[in-house]
Amino acid sequence: MPRVDRLVLGIFGRINAGKSTLMNLLTQQETSIVDSQPGTTADIKSSVMEIHSLGPVRILDTAGLDEASDLGGKKRKKALAALEEVDIALMVVDPVQAFLSGQLEVEELVASMAARKGRKLALIFNMKSECENSLPASGATLAEAKEFCRTVLPDRKNTPEISANLSVKKDYVNIVEFIASSRPEEMEPVPLLPFLNPRNPVLMHIPLDAESPTGRLLRPQEMAMEYLLRMMVPVGLYRTDLALARSNSKMLEKRERERFLEFLTAMDDSESGVQLVITDSQAIDVMARWVPENIPLTTFSIMMINQTAGGDMSLFAKGVDEMNRLTQSSRVLIAEACNHDRIAEDIGTVQIPGKLEKLFPGITVDHAFGREFPDAEKLQDYQLVIHCGGCMISRQKLSARIGRLSEAGVPITNYGFALSWFEGPEVLLRVLKPWRMK
Ligand SMILES: Nc1nc2c(ncn2[C@@H]2O[C@H](COP(=O)(O)OP(=O)(O)OP(=O)(O)O)[C@@H](O)[C@H]2O)c(=O)[nH]1
Ligand code: SF4
Ligand SMILES: [Mg+2]
Structure with a gap:
C-alpha cells in the first residue's frame, strides 16, 4: 500500500484560546470537546482528513500549555513533542485574553520552539466577540492588544497571521485559504526506487x-x-x-x-x-x-529509509561511519518505529545486537520501540542510533527524531546500512551504489 504524505497541522496555545474550536471548524464536526472548563483537551487529538485546497492532512489538537500542576506538565510535554513533527504550527491566540493577562509565556514558548525546530509558524487571532467588550476597561484598543501579542514573534514579517471568529462556520473558507497560503515549500513525493527503468526486471x-x-x-x-x-x-x-x-x-x-x-x-x-x-x-x-x-x-x-527521510540518506551514510569508531564501552540505541512480536531471530533484538556483541564484547545496546523516542538529553548517552526503515512513521516524525539527535550531537544510521557494514566496506558500497551514494 503506498503511503500518503500528509500535511501535518498542529494547534497550539493557552487554555481556552479556542484550539479545539479550530479543530472542529477544520474537521467540520465535533472532533474535540469544546468547553469553557479550563484544560478540556487533555491529550493529543489527531484527525486525518482530506481538505479541498490542502489535500490530505493530519490535524493535531493539543492541550493548553499553561496548565499549572503535575498533570499540566505532562500535557505540556506531549503537546511540545507534537510541535516537533508538524509542518505548520497554528498558534491560536485570543488577543484580549492574552493582553489582559499581561504576559505571553505560552506564545513565546510556541514561537521560540517552532523557530528552534524549524517548523513553520502561523498566528491565528481568535476574535471571540464577547471578549472584545472587556477590552475597553483596560484602556487599550484591539490593535494594541494584537501588537502586544506579536512581540513574541522572532520573525514578525514572515509570520502569516489571520483574525477570525473560530466558532463561526463562515470563517472556515478564510481559515483554510490562510493555512494553504502558509504551507511550507511543497515537498515532492519521493519515489520508492527512483532509479529504475520500466523495462528490465x-x-x-x-x-x-x-x-x-x-x-x-x-x-x-x-x-x-x-x-x-x-x-x-x-x-x-x-x-x-x-x-x-x-x-x-x-x-x-x-x-x-x-x-x-x-x-x-x-x-x-x-x-x-x-x-x-x-x-x-x-x-x-x-x-x-x-x-x-x-x-x-x-x-x-x-x-524505506530513503523515502521516509524525504530522499536524502546522507545523514544515514555519514552515521554508518560511526560504526568504525565503536568500542566495547560504546552505547548504541536500536530504534524501531513500530511494535511487533519479537520472536526467534528478530533483527532489532537479536541479530544486530548479536553482531555488535561479537565485534565489541560487552557493548551496551538499548532499544526504543514504537512511537516513543528519547528526548535530546537522554540521547546524549548514545554514541550511535541504528534505526529501522521507518515504514510506520511519517516523514515529519522521522524529521523530529533527527532534530533531537542533531540537538544531542548523536549520529544515526539504519538497519540496511548497518547489516551491510557488518559484511565489509565493499558490500556497503555495493548496496548504496544504486542510490548514487558514495
Ligand atoms: N464566542 C466565541 N467563543 C469561543 C470561540 N472560540 C472558543 N470559544 C469558547 O471558548 C471556550 C474554550 O474553547 P475551546 O475551543 O475548548 O478552547 P481550547 O483552547 O481547546 O481549551 P483547552 O482544551 O481547555 O485548552 C469554549 O467555551 C468556547 O465555546 C470563538 O471564536 N467565539
Ligand atoms: S521498517 Fe516498518 S515494519 Fe520494520 S520495524 Fe520499522 S516501522 Fe516496523
Ligand atoms: Mg481544547
Missing part, C-alpha cells in the same frame, strides 16, 4: 523467516511490489531458505545457491537483464555472495 528476495507474519508481507515489501507493478516494472519474488544458505554443509549451501541462481538467470536471460535485486537486509550476507557483481543490489530497509 527486478528480483525481490524475501526469505520469509520465522519472524515473518503469516498471511501478509511486511509493509516495505508490499510497498515495493505495488510500486514496481505501478511502474510497469517486471518483478519476480523469490524465497531462499536462509538456514540452508548459511549451512556449514557445502553441499546444502551449493544446492540452495544453485536453485536461486537458476531463478535469477532465467530472469536475467530475458532480453533485458535484471536491473536490481532487492533483499531483506538480514539476508545481505547471502545475497552479497550469490548475486553476480554486475547486477545491482540493495535492501528494503535502505529503500
Whole structure:
C-alpha cells in the first residue's frame, strides 16, 4: 500500500484560546470537546482528513500549555513533542485574553520552539466577540492588544497571521485559504526506487523467516511490489531458505545457491537483464555472495529509509561511519518505529545486537520501540542510533527524531546500512551504489 504524505497541522496555545474550536471548524464536526472548563483537551487529538485546497492532512489538537500542576506538565510535554513533527504550527491566540493577562509565556514558548525546530509558524487571532467588550476597561484598543501579542514573534514579517471568529462556520473558507497560503515549500513525493527503468526486471528476495507474519508481507515489501507493478516494472519474488544458505554443509549451501541462481538467470536471460535485486537486509550476507557483481543490489530497509527521510540518506551514510569508531564501552540505541512480536531471530533484538556483541564484547545496546523516542538529553548517552526503515512513521516524525539527535550531537544510521557494514566496506558500497551514494 503506498503511503500518503500528509500535511501535518498542529494547534497550539493557552487554555481556552479556542484550539479545539479550530479543530472542529477544520474537521467540520465535533472532533474535540469544546468547553469553557479550563484544560478540556487533555491529550493529543489527531484527525486525518482530506481538505479541498490542502489535500490530505493530519490535524493535531493539543492541550493548553499553561496548565499549572503535575498533570499540566505532562500535557505540556506531549503537546511540545507534537510541535516537533508538524509542518505548520497554528498558534491560536485570543488577543484580549492574552493582553489582559499581561504576559505571553505560552506564545513565546510556541514561537521560540517552532523557530528552534524549524517548523513553520502561523498566528491565528481568535476574535471571540464577547471578549472584545472587556477590552475597553483596560484602556487599550484591539490593535494594541494584537501588537502586544506579536512581540513574541522572532520573525514578525514572515509570520502569516489571520483574525477570525473560530466558532463561526463562515470563517472556515478564510481559515483554510490562510493555512494553504502558509504551507511550507511543497515537498515532492519521493519515489520508492527512483532509479529504475520500466523495462528490465527486478528480483525481490524475501526469505520469509520465522519472524515473518503469516498471511501478509511486511509493509516495505508490499510497498515495493505495488510500486514496481505501478511502474510497469517486471518483478519476480523469490524465497531462499536462509538456514540452508548459511549451512556449514557445502553441499546444502551449493544446492540452495544453485536453485536461486537458476531463478535469477532465467530472469536475467530475458532480453533485458535484471536491473536490481532487492533483499531483506538480514539476508545481505547471502545475497552479497550469490548475486553476480554486475547486477545491482540493495535492501528494503535502505529503500524505506530513503523515502521516509524525504530522499536524502546522507545523514544515514555519514552515521554508518560511526560504526568504525565503536568500542566495547560504546552505547548504541536500536530504534524501531513500530511494535511487533519479537520472536526467534528478530533483527532489532537479536541479530544486530548479536553482531555488535561479537565485534565489541560487552557493548551496551538499548532499544526504543514504537512511537516513543528519547528526548535530546537522554540521547546524549548514545554514541550511535541504528534505526529501522521507518515504514510506520511519517516523514515529519522521522524529521523530529533527527532534530533531537542533531540537538544531542548523536549520529544515526539504519538497519540496511548497518547489516551491510557488518559484511565489509565493499558490500556497503555495493548496496548504496544504486542510490548514487558514495
Ligand atoms: N464566542 C466565541 N467563543 C469561543 C470561540 N472560540 C472558543 N470559544 C469558547 O471558548 C471556550 C474554550 O474553547 P475551546 O475551543 O475548548 O478552547 P481550547 O483552547 O481547546 O481549551 P483547552 O482544551 O481547555 O485548552 C469554549 O467555551 C468556547 O465555546 C470563538 O471564536 N467565539
Ligand atoms: S516501522 Fe520499522 S520495524 Fe516496523 S515494519 Fe516498518 S521498517 Fe520494520
Ligand atoms: Mg481544547
